[in-house]
Each structure stands twice: as C-alpha cells, then as structure tokens.
Amino acid sequence: MSVAIGSFLVFAASQVGTPGPANMALMTTGARFGLRRALPFVAGVIAGKQLIIWPMGFGLLALGTQHPWIFETLKWISAAYICWLAWRVTQIRLQPGTRGEDVAAPGFAAGLIVHPLNPKAWAMITAGFTSFTDPGTPAFQATLAIALCLISCQILLQPLWAWGGSALAAKVAGTPAERGLMYALAGLTLASVLYVLFGGGQA
Template sequence: MFDIQNYASFVGAIFVFQLIPGPGTLAILNATARNGVAAGLGAVMGTLLGDMVYMVAAVLGLAAVMHSVPALFQGLQWFGAAYLGWMGLQLLRKPIADVSGAPEARKSGWVYFRQAFAVSLTNPKVVLFFVAFFPLFLRADASSLTLGVMMAHVTLLSFLYQAALVLVGNAVARKLSRLPWVRRLATRAAGAALLAFGIRLAFDNR
C-alpha cells in the first residue's frame, strides 16, 4: 500500500516505537502532569517538530542513496533489521528505575513546546533510527514520494498516540509509574516485539 512494502509491519512498528518511553514521551507526560492538557499538547507539537527535522535529514540522504548506489541501499536494509534487533535486545536487558517529579509553577503550552523541541533535537540518535527504519519498508525502485508518505504516516500516527497520551492516558500512566512490574512488563514486551520485527524483516530482505 502506498508503495510501502510490509505495510502492516510498518504501521505496527511505528506504534511499538511510540510505546517505548523515551525523552519525548517523558517530556509530554511531565508537561501534562504539571500544567494540564494545553501544556501536554504543546510538548507533543515540539516533539513532532524535532522528529520532523531529523526525518527530513534522513530522507534527503536516503533519496540520494536509493537512486545512485543500490547496493548501499540494500546494505542499509540489513543494517536496519540488525538495528531493530539490537534495540529489542537492549530493552529486554534494560533495568527499570523509579521516576518521580517535583511540583512546578504554572507555565504556558508554548514553554513546553520549546522544551520538548529542544529535548527532541538533543537526541541525534533519532536520525540514525530513521536512516535504519525507512529502508526496511522501501523497494529499491520506490519513488521519493513514497518517502514523503512514510514521513506523513510517522507524523500522523505519532500525533494520534501522543495526543491520546495527553487527553486520556496521563492519569493512568502516572498511576502505573508507581508499579515497577507493569513498566517492566511493558518494556520487555516492546523489546520482544522489536526483536521479532528485526528477524522478520531480515528474512523478507533476503
């Protein structure tokens, strides 16, 4: 669909990545817990903008590689499968620590937008992730338009998940944060899913 191979796996992988607590997720939950929905949505937009900057950088590089060096593009596909598997193993081995936050004075959504944008830009591993992730679901003859469609998918699905996290899931997440076994189970499940995605896509790219 949309010239994206393994479309169901592509969409599923995006949701799995959203479920992995990262700096952006923590910034969104922190903003919502401290100053409500408006602050949380501001953090969502800042996180998405930061991811978009890295996505554009990754896509510009991939578009050049796809058309000029097909062998290197295939190598990126294998690298992407290995990278997913490595991320999964890291999550399976990761210790789960308790996190707590201190009260904060009321601030506007714009403040949290800037904070989340800065947090997103201080994580340059995101561009490595997109360089590894996108080739897994591209054919070597795919057009540049397909990369744009993939970016739109990532942005839209990320927004839907993060907005739901703000509007519905924040109160639940705050309660679950006090239950280490729940966070441990979620982290291990995400790790197993990423490892499975990496193995499956490695076989698909043979």
C-alpha cells in the same frame, strides 16, 4: 508527468501507521519516559526520513540499484541500532512515579538516525519514486511530493505510538507489571526487527 499523490498517501499511511521497528521504538520510548520527554525523539524520527528522501530523489536510488550491498549493510546496522534502543530503555530501573526522570531520554539526534538506518524506510521511499511517479517527472517535483506526503503521515501517526506507550505505562506505573510491559515492548521491537530482516514488515 506527476506523482500519484492520492494513491501514495494511502500507501504511505498504511506503512507509517502500522507496527514496525521504528514505531515500536517510539512506543517503548514513550512508555519509559512519557510522551512529553519522548517528543524530541519523535521529532528526530520524523525528520530523519527526509534525510533519505532528498538524496534518493536526486540520484542515490540509482546508486543503490547498482550496489545492492549498501542497502543490505544498512539493514543489519538498522537492526542492531533499534535493538540497542529497546535494550537501553529496559535497563532503566524506576521508582514509582519517576518515569525515568534521573536518566536522559533518547533525544532528537537518536531519533534522527532511525529511518536512515531502516531498510524498510528506504524500500517505502523507493516505491514512491518507482511505483507512484510517472517517468520523466522532474526530480524536484517528485521529491517534494513524496517528502510532503510522508512527513504529513508521520506527523499525524507516529506521535500516536509514543502516546500509546505512555498511556500503557501510566496504567501500570509503580506496579510489578511495569517491568513486564517494558520487556514485552522490547520483545515486540525485537520481533518486528526479525520480521523486517527475514519476512518483510513495515517501516
């Protein structure tokens, strides 16, 4: 009775590290505010997944199976919230070199609810419990293993998305291309949300 940790780590890294609504939100926030100011948001995104893992490990998974409308509702709330985040950062008007210093960056609390409202995060965690965990594994053992695997992948990979956005913005700061970059990132965020809703992408 155990969790296939090696296999799940590979799966988790493939999901956490690839494009999706949460990672595009991280990249857009990093581009608009810089890596340092985006870090509280990054930390919130990382911590927020734990708010799903532990309740699911101790019974919420069964509730979602019995009442699938719960996850369906979360899917649409998530899409609206992440699109709002993308729209918010594109509305900020910068002077060259300011990087939004006169506007509050999304903080820890804003990041904290990204994954609880992200249906693909729920799907990833569900896969951990149903596809990588032996039947009969104690709930605490399974939940702890999945939690540690996911948070390890997130700590390593998700700050890179905010850093990548920050690095891209630094190249075009103060030029007409800066606005184009932000609209492009917002458009990619919207595309990733639509893919999640209708095609099935990553978290």
